[in-house]
Amino acid sequence: MSGDPHRRGWLAGLGAGLGGLWLAGCDRLSRSERALGALGAAEPLNRAVQRLLGRSALAPEFTRADLSPAFKVNGTANPPDTDYQALAAGGFADWRLVVDGLVERPLSLTLDEVRALPARTQITRHDCVEGWSCIGEWTGARLGPLLDRAGLKPQARFVILHCADTLDDTAPEGLRKYYESIDLVDARHPQTILAYAMNGAPLSVGHGAPLRLRVERQLGYKQAKYVMRIEAAATLAGHGAGKGGFWEDRGYEWYAGI
């Protein structure tokens, strides 16, 4: 009975029609704030499960033999911002890391002062949200002790990282520059560092000189480059579009553990 050519034509038509409807329907849902909100229910679930399974678990570390011969540069490769270019031209001698917001003792540190903080070296895997991975060796100041030195106020729940690079100059004012944020569980994690060296050499401009975040249990877009200021905050509202990061404001998950 399925050999009947009329029936076959009818079936093919039905298939194509249903396929078209499926595509159009899914595209429509993909543009609906409500549907996207419902689909986004997986993000808090992923965070809850990952925290439950290993709140303080360490990301796997590798050996020098595993290092990527060519670690891919992604996002900003060289910040177009004139103030950053001036700092880079001076070898970052005039660069300062500002730690402020909900802290008892705001700090302003030179690169040498950052290098003198309690440090950690780790060979870890960098996982881009696009799907590729590279392995690199990072040396940097541990964020936890730095926050202790500044003294977090009890209301502080997030650490916001303000960056030097403009990544989207077509966006409205306030949405052009890169920024990121993490919570205190990740901020105090022993592998969370502000890296100033990669593979034994000072951090290159492509990889975020002079200082970038490494938060090893999350995806690449959380690893903010060109960090200028660390702000302790009670909420993510009031920065960018309020979602906690440059890519988060563009629809990506704030918790990027998967």
Added chain:
Amino acid sequence: MSSPATPPTAQDTPLGGDPPPVRIVTERHGLGVRLGHWVNVVALFALLFSGLQIFNAHPALYWGLRSDFERPVLAMAAEDAGGGRLRGTTTLAGRRFDTTGVLGLSVERGEAVERGFPAWATLPSYRDLATGRRWHFFFAWLFAVNGAVYLAAALLGGHLRRDLAPTRRDLRHIGADVWDHLRLRFPKGWAAARYNVLQKLAYLGVILVLGPTMVLTGMTMSPGLDAAMPWLLDLFGGRQSARTLHFAAASLIVLFIVVHLVMVLLSGPINQLRGMITGRYVVVVPKEAARPGKEAKEEA
């Protein structure tokens, strides 16, 4: 998982002959199996299409701990074909194929663009990784929970042992079964009311191997879960291997779905669909075999 067989209701067919065949309505699929099946249909469609959206963000696969960009296992790209024209190429294990129009280069909103899989194969159809990920992780949870509940119930309730595990007799007749399938001769009568050995093996492969592989390789791609469960990386040989295996297992699931749909169409689609929607499935048997015997109970 399975409901007890209702007494088959026999209706004499008007067809004559000797002996007159009888249509018997059997209880084929229990409510749990039917619910799980249709949840799976929705979840798998969303996962396959959103998965290709995610794949398109970096349409290349690698083996090992990290991406060896010079040596992909599989890569899709658009390249200059000369004369200002572009060509879509797919490289698989070092061999390059021209796949213009489908892989590497295809039409999106009326324009030829460089993209791994074409617009009709991705969710959403236009390029939007953030939205593809939302679809993927939402339905990944649905797929994993649905699969876990099904597996637990199938193990505890006996569905796996009773309906899916091949019997010794099944395995002895596997050659004959393959030969029958190749000639598109399907079981008739009471034999049609139970899974044949090829069906059992295909379903077991999907349920016990491909399904768990999809979930576990998906989990291995998570940097957060790799910290909590580093054995995942040992199991699959690294994150990039896991990504490749995720793609391979998904491809085998697509192959299974295609064969499954062809089989449904060839073996009486209305009866099969009714069986998976209402649970009732009709078998046609000679009159003397129409008594609700031992076999009828076994089908439930």
